[in-house]
Amino acid sequence: MAATLSSFEPATGDLLWTGEIGDADREVAAARAAWAGWASRPLTVRVEALRRFGNVVRGHKEKFADLIARETGKPVWESLTEVDAVVNKVDISVSAYGERTSQRRLEGALGSRVAVRHKPHGVLAVLGPYNFPAHLPNGHIIPALLAGNTVVFKPSEKTPAVGARLVELFHEAGVPEGVVRLLAGGPEQGKALAAHAGIDGLLFTGSARAGMSLHRQFADAPHKILALELGGNNPLVVWDMADAFTAATIVVQSAFLSAGQRCTAARRLIVQDGAHEELLATVVKLAERLIVDHPHATPPPFMGPVIDNQAADQLQENFLDLLIKGGRPIKQLSRPDESKPFLTPAIIDVTAVEKRSDAELFGPVLQVIRVPDFDAALAEANNTRYGLAASLVGGSPQLYDRFWANVRAGVINWNKPTNGAPSNAPFGGVGLSGNHRPSAYYAADYCAYPVTSSEAEQARASIGVGLRDPYAANELEG
Numbered sequence: 001m002a003a004t005l006s007s008f009e010p011a012t013g014d015l016l017w018t019g020e021i022g023d024a025d026r027e028v029a030a031a032r033a034a035w036a037g038w039a040s041r042p043l044t045v046r047v048e049a050l051r052r053f054g055n056v057v058r059g060h061k062e063k064f065a066d067l068i069a070r071e072t073g074k075p076v077w078e079s080l081t082e083v084d085a086v087v088n089k090v091d092i093s094v095s096a097y098g099e100r101t102s103q104r105r106l107e108g109a110l111g112s113r114v115a116v117r118h119k120p121h122g123v124l125a126v127l128g129p130y131n132f133p134a135h136l137p138n139g140h141i142i143p144a145l146l147a148g149n150t151v152v153f154k155p156s157e158k159t160p161a162v163g164a165r166l167v168e169l170f171h172e173a174g175v176p177e178g179v180v181r182l183l184a185g186g187p188e189q190g191k192a193l194a195a196h197a198g199i200d201g202l203l204f205t206g207s208a209r210a211g212m213s214l215h216r217q218f219a220d221a222p223h224k225i226l227a228l229e230l231g232g233n234n235p236l237v238v239w240d241m242a243d244a245f246t247a248a249t250i251v252v253q254s255a256f257l258s259a260g261q262r263c264t265a266a267r268r269l270i271v272q273d274g275a276h277e278e279l280l281a282t283v284v285k286l287a288e289r290l291i292v293d294h295p296h297a298t299p300p301p302f303m304g305p306v307i308d309n310q311a312a313d314q315l316q317e318n319f320l321d322l323l324i325k326g327g328r329p330i331k332q333l334s335r336p337d338e339s340k341p342f343l344t345p346a347i348i349d350v351t352a353v354e355k356r357s358d359a360e361l362f363g364p365v366l367q368v369i370r371v372p373d374f375d376a377a378l379a380e381a382n383n384t385r386y387g388l389a390a391s392l393v394g395g396s397p398q399l400y401d402r403f404w405a406n407v408r409a410g411v412i413n414w415n416k417p418t419n420g421a422p423s424n425a426p427f428g429g430v431g432l433s434g435n436h437r438p439s440a441y442y443a444a445d446y447c448a449y450p451v452t453s454s455e456a457e458q459a460r461a462s463i464g465v466g467l468r469d470p471y472a473a474n475e476l477e478g
Helices: 024-040 043-059 061-072 076-100 135-147 160-172 187-194 208-220 244-260 277-289 309-324 374-381 397-406 443-447 470-477
Strands: 004-008 015-020 104-107 113-120 123-127 150-154 180-182 201-205 225-229 234-238 266-272 328-331 346-349 365-371 389-393 411-414 448-455
Touching (some): 015 061, 043 076, 113 135, 123 135, 135 150, 135 201, 135 443, 150 187, 160 180, 234 244, 234 374, 244 277, 244 365, 244 389, 266 374, 277 328, 277 346, 309 346
Parallel strands (some): 123 150, 234 266, 266 365
Antiparallel strands (some): 004 015
16 A cells, blocks of 8 residues: 555644655656657747646635645635735746846857857756745746746645645646656655756755755755755844834734744844834734634634644744743743644743844744844844845835845845735845745746857858968978
8 A cells, every 4th residue: 555645734633635655756757758848849838838727726716725724724815815826926937937038149250149048957846835835836836837847846745735736737727747746745755856866956945954955965966956945034123113003013914924934924023122112012912913713714814823733832842942041021922722733923022032043933923132223233133144034114215225235135125024025026035045046036047047059050160370381381391
């Protein structure tokens, strides 16, 4: 009997999906066999196939969103926005491919021309995360397919049902089965795929720890593309903001959307000491009003559970560790039902904590840090090995210019939350947040490689210097 993988709804604990664990050798071989045929199709044909995929997803929007909600625990309203992002990714990627990897012809010397075109890598592995199990891997898959690659997709073992359904929707749209392959399984299957000699690159979204491991693994394979989209210990600075409620709303959205399970979520709130009381009081009042419930609850919840009990246990341990080290709780982290991974939003002042851990607490825990001046706020914002997202709320245009120039991050916002980055712009970070392969609009850059050609319709060649005169040689011999 083949080994199986099961998925359970975090909000209820009910069994949602069971499927057979895949084999990396088999899936890579299938993708390799399909690659030449897919790559040789005209771009217009690939575009048409992917636009059919977008239409198929649109037709299954409610059911697909329901599956995402059940498997991740996120509210249905949020899952619907994820499905919209899957659909919109097609047209955005088509535009990006045309802009980032367009064919160009230049005039060369002596009537020749220079052509710049792009080629696909071949078979690309995609490893997806659980927090956006459809949108984030799709952000790699669509650009990869447009460029002419085939894909072996391994979803997170925590959200295999969404991953399997995503692949089914590609096939329902007429994308050949060999072009998009599903590899269901756990860490063992992910490691086998990443190490497989038959892949030409790996596109990964996940934790910094896993990303560093992959980076070391690929050090001996410079011929393979590696694109890493990792996490962040993101700062949100509130400074000289008169409207406490608006600022608090941005704080809550930044820290607690998706139960804090966004790589761009605000982990650290940096405020001016002595001018922070009203803001924090307003943030607490707003956080206490947030509805935490199962995805289909009425009224709709702001956030659901974290992904599983293991994640909830770890977050509780992290919060306790901060308390032990001197953190002052502003709003306690609580777990209403110990058998389920529902957590209430938590806020803790860690100003007095020495040697604060530079860790991404992937959940609804916001750490507050009080500083004396804006120089200290900038220093604290950069007090991390990560560099994904950062936001300034309040201040003047001049202060924002200073913030933008000095903060080290790939997404820098003003009077906006740290999360919710647009798909029609590049998305990525520096430091432990990525390896300078930004995704979203710039995903086209790592899905194809440029080829420069010098071309002429007739061959002409001459050597103008460095040759002996053949006639002079004959005279000497005579």
